[in-house]
Amino acid sequence: MTEKAMPSPEAIKAWARLMRVSRQLVERAEDALKQGGLPPLAWYDVLHELAEAGEGGLRPFQLIERTLFAQYNISRLLARLEADGLVEKLPVADDGRGQTIRISAKGRETRRRMWAVYGRSIADLVGAGLSPDELNALSALLGRLRDPPVSD
Amino acid sequence: MTEKAMPSPEAIKAWARLMRVSRQLVERAEDALKQGGLPPLAWYDVLHELAEAGEGGLRPFQLIERTLFAQYNISRLLARLEADGLVEKLPVADDGRGQTIRISAKGRETRRRMWAVYGRSIADLVGAGLSPDELNALSALLGRLRDPPVSD
DNA sequence: AGGCGATAGATGCAAGTGCATCAAGCTTGA
DNA sequence: TCAAGCTTGATGCACTTGCATCTATCGCCT
Numbered sequence: 165m166t167e168k169a170m171p172s173p174e175a176i177k178a179w180a181r182l183m184r185v186s187r188q189l190v191e192r193a194e195d196a197l198k199q200g201g202l203p204p205l206a207w208y209d210v211l212h213e214l215a216e217a218g219e220g221g222l223r224p225f226q227l228i229e230r231t232l233f234a235q236y237n238i239s240r241l242l243a244r245l246e247a248d249g250l251v252e253k254l255p256v257a258d259d260g261r262g263q264t265i266r267i268s269a270k271g272r273e274t275r276r277r278m279w280a281v282y283g284r285s286i287a288d289l290v291g292a293g294l295s296p297d298e299l300n301a302l303s304a305l306l307g308r309l310r311d312p313p314v315s316d
Numbered sequence: 317m318t319e320k321a322m323p324s325p326e327a328i329k330a331w332a333r334l335m336r337v338s339r340q341l342v343e344r345a346e347d348a349l350k351q352g353g354l355p356p357l358a359w360y361d362v363l364h365e366l367a368e369a370g371e372g373g374l375r376p377f378q379l380i381e382r383t384l385f386a387q388y389n390i391s392r393l394l395a396r397l398e399a400d401g402l403v404e405k406l407p408v409a410d411d412g413r414g415q416t417i418r419i420s421a422k423g424r425e426t427r428r429r430m431w432a433v434y435g436r437s438i439a440d441l442v443g444a445g446l447s448p449d450e451l452n453a454l455s456a457l458l459g460r461l462r463d464p465p466v467s468d
Numbered sequence: 469a470g471g472c473g474a475t476a477g478a479t480g481c482a483a484g485t486g487c488a489t490c491a492a493g494c495t496t497g498a
Numbered sequence: 499t500c501a502a503g504c505t506t507g508a509t510g511c512a513c514t515t516g517c518a519t520c521t522a523t524c525g526c527c528t
Contacts, residue, residue, distance in 0.1 A: 170435045170436070170439060171435055171436075171438040171439035171442070171443045172439075172443055172448060172451070174443075174448040174451035174452055174455070175438055175439060175442050175443035175446075175451055176435075176438060177451070177452075177455045178442055178446070178451040178452075178454045178455045178458070179341075179438045179441075179442050181454075181455050181458040181459060181462075182334075182337075182338055182341070182442070182454075182458060183338070183342070184384065184462070185334075185458045185461050185462055186334055186335070186338035186339075187338075187384055188384060188462070189331075189334070189461065190335070191384070223506085224506075224507065225505085225506065225507085232336065232339055232340060232343070234485080234486075235506085235507075235508095236485080236486075236487085236507090236508080236509080237484085237485070237486090238507090239507060239508055239509085240484080240485090240508085240509090241484095242507095243508090259493075259494075259505095259506080260492075260493050260494080261491095261492060261493045261494070261505070261506045261507070262493090262505090262506060262507075263506090263507080283322045283323050283328075284322070284323075286323040286327055286328060286331045287322060287323035287324075287327060289331075289461065290323070290327050290330055290331050290334070290461060291323045291324055291326075291327035293460045293461050294327075294330070294457065294460055294461070296324060296326040298457060298460075299324070299326035299327055299329070299330040300326055300329075300330075301453070301457065302330045302333075302334075302454070302457045302458075303326070303329050303330045303333050305446065305450060305453065305454045305457070306330070306333040306334060306337045306454075307333060308445045308446055308450075309337050309341065309441065309442055309445050309446070310333075310336070310337060310340070375476085376476075376477065377475085377476065377477085386515085386516075387476085387477075387478095388477090388478080388479080388515080388516075388517085389514090389515070389516090390477090391476095391477060391478055391479085392478085392479090392514080392515090394477095395478090411475095411476080411523075411524075412522075412523050412524080413475070413476045413477070413521095413522060413523045413524070414475095414476055414477080414523090415476090415477080
């Protein structure tokens with residue numbers, strides 16, 4: 165029985181800024197990728213996770229956990245990535261239902277090219293405006309808003 | 317024409333948190349509305365602006381400026397709102413192309429009911445985790461990220 | 469006035485999302 | 499061992515979004 169009351173003015177303002185700024189920044193990063201003829205951010209998220217996972221790859225449900233995408237979304241996103249030759253779907257030895265997704269060489273290359281643009285967007289959009297200390301402070305505050313069960 | 321370099325680790329972390337937290341919070345607020353059988357957040361944003369604008373209403377292009385929605389998005393969102401009787405489209409005297417959008421009584425009522433749920437979400441999701449001072453600090457940091465440099 | 473580019477808003481079509489549900493394989497327990 | 503239920507991943511359908519383009523009107527300049 166914690167929060168029954170309406171939000172404080174401070175909470176409303178912080179929420180409003182968070183909504184507006186995040187939407188605006190996503191939009192700009194997305195625009196930059198489009199400008200470069202590159203796939204959307206969602207593809208980067210998945211390619212990034214798969215690149216981190218290495219040759220072992222990841223199961224789709226692990227991607228769901230890591231990325232916050234819905235199950236059906238991952239399913240279709242992986243289908244598109246596979247159609248573009250950026251990932252491979254491999255059968256799993258000990259589970260006939262499942263599959264392992266592994267990033268391909270082309271996938272790594274695409275991720276690299278996306279990062280060249282995406283990374284610059286991040287540098288421009290947040291790195292430019294705030295000092296390292298301020299960025300850390302922002303990260304810390306945002307970290308406190310994550311939900312109980314989520315870790316980094 | 318500032319940043320050419322790749323982002324600092326601090327910038328990357330702040331960006332990642334911002335992306336993840338904002339997506340998660342939006343999702344939760346959206347879920348709460350759905351749970352209550354209420355329209356999505358986008359409707360609230362528009363109804364809120366129109367309620368603030370009062371009887372004078374707003375032109376669609378003003379809504380675009382205020383909400384960051386794309387033009388075609390506003391156009392169709394307004395069509396849905398009108399179909400639901402939440403807003404009225406009025407002709408503009410001195411501009412035959414345009415229209416003025418005014419919120420209806422039903423629209424105000426819907427907004428009120430949405431706020432009951434949405435406001436509680438805000439209180440739960442951000443008001444609960446951070447003190448007023450921390451919320452102000454967060455708002456200030458986010459404020460510095462608004463209107464970041466645009467490269468044309 | 470007449471022409472021309474700019475602005476306001478709508479819309480056809482393709483692609484993505486959300487929801488519900490499905491099929492297949494796995495696991496458990498009597 | 500086998501039925502019941504869970505997990506993994508795919509998919510049909512309706513709706514929304516994105517893109518490009520269209521129509522209509524406006525404002526300006528000659």
